[in-house]
Amino acid sequence: MEEMMNAYLAKREAQWKVCMDHMANGVKIWNIEDTYIDESVQIAPGVEILPGCILEGDTVIEENCTIGPRTCLKDCTVRKNASVRETVADTAEIGEEAKVGPFTYIRPHSAIGKGCKVGDFVELKNAKLGDGTKVSHLTYIGDAEVGKKVNFGCGTVTVNYDGKSKYKTIIGDNAFIGCNTNLVSPVEVGDGAYIAAGSTITDNVPGETLAIARARQVIKENWKDKRK
Secondary structure (H helix, E strand, C coil): CCCHHHHHHHHHHHHHHHHHHHHHHHCCCCCCHHCEECCCCCCCCCCEECCCCEEECCCECCCEEECCCCCCCECCCCCCCEEEEEEEECCCCCCCCCEECEEEEECCCEECCCCEEEEEEEEEEEEEECCCCCEEEEEEEEEEEEEEEECCCCCCCCCEEECCCCCCCCCCCCEEECCEEEEEECECCCCCCCECCCCCEEEEEEECEEECCCCCCCCCCCCHHHHC
16 A cells, blocks of 8 residues: 555656646646646647646647647647647647637547637547538548538538448538538548538539438328327
8 A cells, every 4th residue: 555655646746747847848737736748748838738638648739729628638739729628639630720629539540620620529530621621519520531611510420331341531622511411431522512411422422512312301191190
């Protein structure tokens, strides 16, 4: 028990020193007691670390970023002026002035471009987002290359796995993906294309077109009475 306590105190003292060194270099850490930073992590002056953050591995955070609260970054690069809050990210790059979170999960080999917005309950995996793209909420993007200034509506899914193999989705610049869209990979959406809400897209969509892929609505009269 004493050995464990000594090990804990030694680790806590080492972590205190890491945080104090960063603060002496111009990093603002709100609560040292509630922050863990590996010695290998690089943080530029002007960065603000809010409570509940864990920064690990080869993570690099550039000038004037805000990290946290409650954010875990491992082997990530966060470019200057970005904001990352209540996010878990592993082996990813977050571009300048991007806004990520809250409640975002970024899995390995993802890259978020300059000025992107990646919001609540969004998951990225092996996905690259071009500058200015917005993925505001409740969306999964996996194995995808997305162009600049693309807008994803709520509930979009790249259907990239058939139970055996993974497939890729490619989306051009300025595309608009309507809410509750399924993009069944492999599939390509051209520059400036629109996808109607509620569509399941299985074929390529040419640029500057509107794709609608949903069943025709049918109304069954007196259905409830017959059911009874």
